[in-house]
Amino acid sequence: MILQPLCIINALIQLPEGVAVKGGLRTEGDRIAAIGAGVTAQDGDRIFDAGGKLVTPGLVDLGVFAIDKPAFHFGGITRAALMPDQSPPLDHPARVRFAASSGKPDLWVHPLAAATRGLEGNDLAELALMRDAGARAVSTGRRWISDSGTMLRLLRYCAMLDLVVVPHAEDSGLTGPAVATAGEMATRLGLPSAPVEAEALAVARDIALAEMAGARLHIRQVTTRSSLDLVRAAKARGVAITAGVTPAHFMLSDIAMSDFRTFARLSPPLRAEADRKAVIAAIGDGTLDMIASGHDPRGPEDKRLPFADAEPGMAGAETLLPLTLTLVRDGVIDMARAFQLLSANPAKLLGVDAGRLEVGQQADIAVIDAERPWIVDSDKMAAAAGNTPFDRQPVQGRCIALFKGAAQVA
Amino acid sequence: MTSPEPTRASRYPAGAAAFPHRHLLGIAGLAPHEILFLLDEAEQWVEHNRQPHKRHDLLSGLTIINAFFENSTRTLLSFEIAGKRLGADVVNMHAAQSSVKKGETLIDTALTLNAMRSDAIVIRHASSGAVRLIADKVDCPVLNAGDGQHEHPTQGLLDALTIRRSLRERGKNEEFNGLKVTICGDVLHSRVARSNIHCLTTLGAEVRVCAPPALMPEGIEQLKVTPFHDFDAALDGTDVVMMLRLQSERMQGSFIPSPREYRHLYGLTLDRLAKAAPDAVVMHPGPMNRGVEIDSNVADLAGRSLITTQVEMGVAMRMACLDVLTRRTRNVEGWQ
Numbered sequence: 083m084i085l086q087p088l089c090i091i092n093a094l095i096q097l098p099e100g101v102a103v104k105g106g107l108r109t110e111g112d113r114i115a116a117i118g119a120g121v122t123a124q125d126g127d128r129i130f131d132a133g134g135k136l137v138t139p140g141l142v143d144l145g146v147f148a149i150d151k152p153a154f155h156f157g158g159i160t161r162a163a164l165m166p167d168q169s170p171p172l173d174h175p176a177r178v179r180f181a182a183s184s185g186k187p188d189l190w191v192h193p194l195a196a197a198t199r200g201l202e203g204n205d206l207a208e209l210a211l212m213r214d215a216g217a218r219a220v221s222t223g224r225r226w227i228s229d230s231g232t233m234l235r236l237l238r239y240c241a242m243l244d245l246v247v248v249p250h251a252e253d254s255g256l257t258g259p260a261v262a263t264a265g266e267m268a269t270r271l272g273l274p275s276a277p278v279e280a281e282a283l284a285v286a287r288d289i290a291l292a293e294m295a296g297a298r299l300h301i302r303q304v305t306t307r308s309s310l311d312l313v314r315a316a317k318a319r320g321v322a323i324t325a326g327v328t329p330a331h332f333m334l335s336d337i338a339m340s341d342f343r344t345f346a347r348l349s350p351p352l353r354a355e356a357d358r359k360a361v362i363a364a365i366g367d368g369t370l371d372m373i374a375s376g377h378d379p380r381g382p383e384d385k386r387l388p389f390a391d392a393e394p395g396m397a398g399a400e401t402l403l404p405l406t407l408t409l410v411r412d413g414v415i416d417m418a419r420a421f422q423l424l425s426a427n428p429a430k431l432l433g434v435d436a437g438r439l440e441v442g443q444q445a446d447i448a449v450i451d452a453e454r455p456w457i458v459d460s461d462k463m464a465a466a467a468g469n470t471p472f473d474r475q476p477v478q479g480r481c482i483a484l485f486k487g488a489a490q491v492a
Numbered sequence: 493m494t495s496p497e498p499t500r501a502s503r504y505p506a507g508a509a510a511f512p513h514r515h516l517l518g519i520a521g522l523a524p525h526e527i528l529f530l531l532d533e534a535e536q537w538v539e540h541n542r543q544p545h546k547r548h549d550l551l552s553g554l555t556i557i558n559a560f561f562e563n564s565t566r567t568l569l570s571f572e573i574a575g576k577r578l579g580a581d582v583v584n585m586h587a588a589q590s591s592v593k594k595g596e597t598l599i600d601t602a603l604t605l606n607a608m609r610s611d612a613i614v615i616r617h618a619s620s621g622a623v624r625l626i627a628d629k630v631d632c633p634v635l636n637a638g639d640g641q642h643e644h645p646t647q648g649l650l651d652a653l654t655i656r657r658s659l660r661e662r663g664k665n666e667e668f669n670g671l672k673v674t675i676c677g678d679v680l681h682s683r684v685a686r687s688n689i690h691c692l693t694t695l696g697a698e699v700r701v702c703a704p705p706a707l708m709p710e711g712i713e714q715l716k717v718t719p720f721h722d723f724d725a726a727l728d729g730t731d732v733v734m735m736l737r738l739q740s741e742r743m744q745g746s747f748i749p750s751p752r753e754y755r756h757l758y759g760l761t762l763d764r765l766a767k768a769a770p771d772a773v774v775m776h777p778g779p780m781n782r783g784v785e786i787d788s789n790v791a792d793l794a795g796r797s798l799i800t801t802q803v804e805m806g807v808a809m810r811m812a813c814l815d816v817l818t819r820r821t822r823n824v825e826g827w828q
Contacts, residue, residue, distance in 0.1 A: 266711035270520065272620040272641030272686055277710065342621030386599055388619030390640070 087115070088445065088488045089123035093132035096421055098438045102136055109445040112487030117439055130483065130490075132449050138421050140446035140484060141403065142437045144326060144428035145221075145248070145302045147378035149181075151189050153399035153465035155492035157375070158481030160189065160446040162399075163432060166196035167223040173199050173207040175215040182216030188491035192432050194221040194248055197236050203227040206236060210243055218432040219300065221248035224349050224394070226284055228254050230291065237295035246298040246324075246431055249288050251309065252350055256280035261390045262351045267336040274390055278357065281350060282308040289316045289323060298322040300431055304370065305331040305353050307360035314369045324431060325364075326372040328398060329405035330471060332361045338471055342389040345460070346471045348376075349394035365423070366414045372427045375402040379467035397465040400458070404477035407452055411478070417452075445488035454480045504529045507826025511816050515627045515634040518643035519690035527694060531653050534805070534812035538657070541577065541808055550815060551580035554611040554822070559585045559601070560637070561617040566778055566803065567637050567647075571614045574810035580611070602626040611821050612814060615639075620683075633817035635810075641681050647777055648687030650809040652695060654802050655732055658773050668695035672769070674726045675717075676702040676758055677736025677785055678747075680709045684777045685736055689715050702726035704757065706747045723758050727767040734775045735760050735786050743784070751784045760786045765796070773798050 088109045094102040095117060106121035107114060123129050140160025147165050154162055164181050166172035172181060173196035181193040195217035199205045202225075209220055220240050226249065227233045233249075240247045260276035262268035268275035285301060289312060292299040304310055304325040313325045330348055335355040338346040346352055364370045378395030385392050406424055409415050415423070429437025436444040458475050460468030484492035504510040504525040511526050519527070540548065556575040560568050568584060575582035587601065598617075602625075605613055612633045615623045620640030627634035638644040652668070659666045673692050679685045679701050692699050693716045701712060702720040712719050720726035727733065738754060748754045755761075760774065774790055774797045782788045791797055819827035 264710035266714040269709040269711045269715065270686075272639075272643070272683060274641075275710070342624055382599075386625070388598070388617065388622035388625055388640070390619050390621075 087124065087127045088130060088485065089121070089127040090130045090132050090137055090447065090449070091123060092134055093137040093449070094134060095439060096136055096138040096417055098422070098426055098440065099418055102417060107137060107439065107447065109488040112445055114439065114441055114443050114445050117441060130449075135482065136417070136450040136452050137439070138448050138450055139425040139437050139439050140448050140486065141424045142428040142432065142434070143375050143377065143399065143402065144372055144431060145194075145374045145376055146399070147376070147395060148466065149184055149189070149191055150377060150379055150399060150466050151185060153377060153379070153397065153463065154189055155484055156464040156481065157399040157401070158403050158448040158450060158484055159375070159399055160448070160484065160486045161192060161429070161432075161434065161436060162189065162377070163192045163194055163218060163428070165223055166194050166201060166221050171196045171201045171223065172212070172217070173201065175208060175211040178212045178217045179215040188486045188489065190486070192216070192218040192434065194219050197222045197247065198227065198232070201225050203229060203232060206239060209239060209245065213243055213245055217245070218434070219246040219248050222250050224250050226250050226252055226254045230287060233288065234291045234295060237292050237297035241295050241297035246300050247292070248300045248302050249284070251281050251284040251288065251301050251304065252276070253280045253283040256283065259390070260351070261347060262339060263336055263353050265336060265354055267339055271339065271342060271389070273339075278306050278353060279308065281306045282312060285309040285312045289321060292323065293321050300324045300326065302326050302374065303328060303331065303350060303376070304364070305350050305361060306357045310360050310364040310369055314364070317369065324371040324427070325369065326374050327361055327365070327370050328374055328376040329402060330396060330398070332358060332365065332409070333405055334358070334471060339389070343471065344385045344387060344389055344392035345396060345469050345473065347389055347392045347394050348396060362409070362414055365409060371423070372431070373402065373406050373423045374428065375399045377465070379465045380469045381467045385469050395469070396471055397463060397467055397469050400463055400465060401470060401472050401477065403450070403481060404479040405472070407479035408477070445485060447485040448481050449483040450479065451482050452479045454478060456480055508820070516645050516813055516817060517624050517627060517634065517636045519645045519648045519687045519694070520643065522694065524694050524696070527649065527652065527691060530649055530809070530812055530816065531656060533816055534649070534653050534808045537808035537811040538805065541804070546577050547579065548577060549579040551575065551578040551818060554580045554818060555609070556580045556582050556612045556614065556814065557585060557605055557608070557610040558582065558614045558637070559587065559605060561587050561615070561622070562638070564616055564637070567616065570803070570806040571637060571810050574807050574814055577807070578811055578814060580814070598622065598626065599629055602629045606630040606632070612818055632821070635813055635817065638683050641683050641686070643687045644683040645687050646806070646810050646813055647684050648691035649813070650802060650805040651688055651734065651775060651777070652691050653809055654775065654798050654805045655773070657805070658798055658801070662771065668692065668697045671697040671732065672700070672730045673697050673732040673734060674700045674702060674730040674768070675734045675736065676723055676726060676760070678707045678738050678742060679703045679712065679736065680707045681739070681742070682736050688734060689717055693717065700726045700730065702758070704748065723764065724767055727764060730768045730772055732773055732775060733760060733765065733768055737777065737779065738781060738785050740781070751781070755784050759784060760790050762787065762789055765790055772796070775799060775802055777802065
């Protein structure tokens with residue numbers, strides 16, 4: 083518990099809706115006590131002058147593969163939902179409990195429980211025990227549960243436990259050993275590839291089963307036009323579905339794999355340019371609910387390999403904020419919506435009282451210079467490894483101060 | 493080295509500008525005149541190899557390592573003979589995937605080879621892009637002897653050389669422009685198909701590819717070829733029929749129901765060959781599945797089958813590539 087209240091003054095505060103307003107924000111304990119134009123510091127407050135910069139909720143990153151505190155703090159992330167794809171997988175209550183406490187107090191980790199033992203897609207893991215140990219949702223990790231009967235039983239069970247199910251949406255029968263999306267680039271490079279419909283098939287099935295089961299479904303990465311259409315249609319008929327994406331899929335297409343650049347080896351793989359544009363449109367029209375980093379730092383032993391032998395994933399925590407802000411600058415979304423995508427919506431899915439600057443919420447606060455230019459440099463990243471496909475790319479927007487539960491952590 | 497006919501020299505720039513690449517990793521990206529330069533360079537070695545005394549001292553004192561991370565008999569042999577005929581010290585490293593672990597080991601192996609100060613490294617590897625990865629780590633020229641399903645550039649070149657010489661020998665125009673070539677078989681998994689497609693389309697040939705849907709890569713038409721599923725249609729009026737090997741594990745039900753069904757649809761029989769141009773030639777990179785993708789009486793058809801000529805051209809072509817890529821090392825006039 084932070085005893086000394088924090089008062090952020092001279093701020094441009096991004097409330098959950100509308101344009102940012104000038105004013106201040108004051109905390110008591112680890113909660114927000116007051117926000118607005120009239121907020122002033124009281125005796126004994128610790129005062130932080132935001133210098134007129136943007137003050138936003140800390141980012142809530144739904145779906146990371148490693149707990150990498152320096153990278154998260156660099157990127158303005160105060161909470162991260164840890165994927166169950168760990169070694170060993172998060173399929174046991176003790177491991178979930180350990181993961182849930184592993185970042186505190188300055189980073190809160192919300193584990194996603196492995197849906198099945200060993201993530202193997204066969205036997206249900208101890209989901210209720212893991213929920214009570216701190217799991218905030220259930221995930222199939224980077225794997226697809228190919229048996230529809232198992233998936234239906236999982237969804238029904240999770241509906242009963244009120245746990246969101248976060249599947250990986252790629253039909254494994256179609257993907258097989260694929261490391262790329264079928265198309266000109268994969269054909270030129272001679273890489274094992276799978277048709278883009280592998281994603282839509284998986285999304286269609288999981289929506290159908292979730293509707294049947296009355297379960298809540300969150301598809302962590304929806305990256306193709308046809309699967310976005312399925313999500314859009316499901317939402318229109320009232321299905322309890324949310325969907326997310328990572329910046330790689332709205333910034334890059336499969337051309338980034340040219341020269342066999344393994345930093346562009348992702349799961350799901352990069353798509354065609356038309357799909358990239360469809361992702362941007364879906365962020366704009368509300369089909370996509372959140373943007374996550376998918377942070378997965380991988381060193382040379384996993385990445386300095388022939389493309390198909392390299393591990394998938396990118397270190398994304400540091401670039402999540404600036405790449406999302408490109409959508410604001412391009413007029414796809416406004417700033418309020420950016421922080422719904424980055425903070426409010428993932429916090430809501432995880433059921434945590436954060437992600438919004440409102441009285442009574444956890445004081446997870448980022449101070450952001452949205453215009454500040456910097457250059458991504460894979461050799462100088464805060465992350466455990468520099469595997470970013472955005473190396474040498476100039477970006478704008480940086481977290482200049484970060485508070486977790488009112489305590490400054492960066 | 494000068495080309496056998498002076499008229500050809502005008503096709504490409506002088507000295508190192510004729511082939512300004514350090515490595516030979518693929519055909520994609522090579523200019524037409526660069527390909528023609530390599531073909532012209534190979535011509536002299538074809539003649540040389542037909543002499544009883546075949547040893548030349550061009551690469552004398554140089555060390556060439558053939559690092560084969562995937563099993564190979566004919567390509568390895570061809571590269572070994574090519575290097576030895578030029579007087580180089582050739583060392584073969586058999587490192588099938590089972591013995592050499594993946595991962596850093598591949599880079600480590602590359603650094604090890606580099607530290608042994610070889611003057612050229614010839615690499616075959618089962619993963620697409622692996623040869624390029626190694627090439628970025630070593631100081632000497634690297635020749636790709638086949639990487640996964642990506643490229644097999646010397647095969648593409650030797651096939652072009654074979655075609656060109658066959659045209660010449662039959663008194664035809666040896667231009668590739670307008671030549672109709674049909675490549676049939678497992679295009680999806682074939683690096684030979686990709687290198688041939690790049691090579692032949694760059695030289696102006698009209699290339700058709702033929703495969704069942706499961707073995708046809710998506711977006712192949714973006715490589716300036718016309719895809720066919722019907723072999724008879726693909727053969728219609730074609731000048732060159734190039735058959736690809738179908739791996740036996742792919743014809744037991746996973747991609748193809750059975751070998752005999754594959755032959756039924758895609759086997760090159762005498763009857764099928766009759767649908768091609770009257771004097772069409774037949775090629776196969778080997779090793780052949782006789783009676784599956786090609787019938788024996790087609791494979792052995794005198795005057796029409798160039799399959800053994802391909803093997804002969806392979807040695808000459810690889811000699812030319814080894815010569816050209818080591819010219820910088822050897823301080824050849826105009827190549828420093």
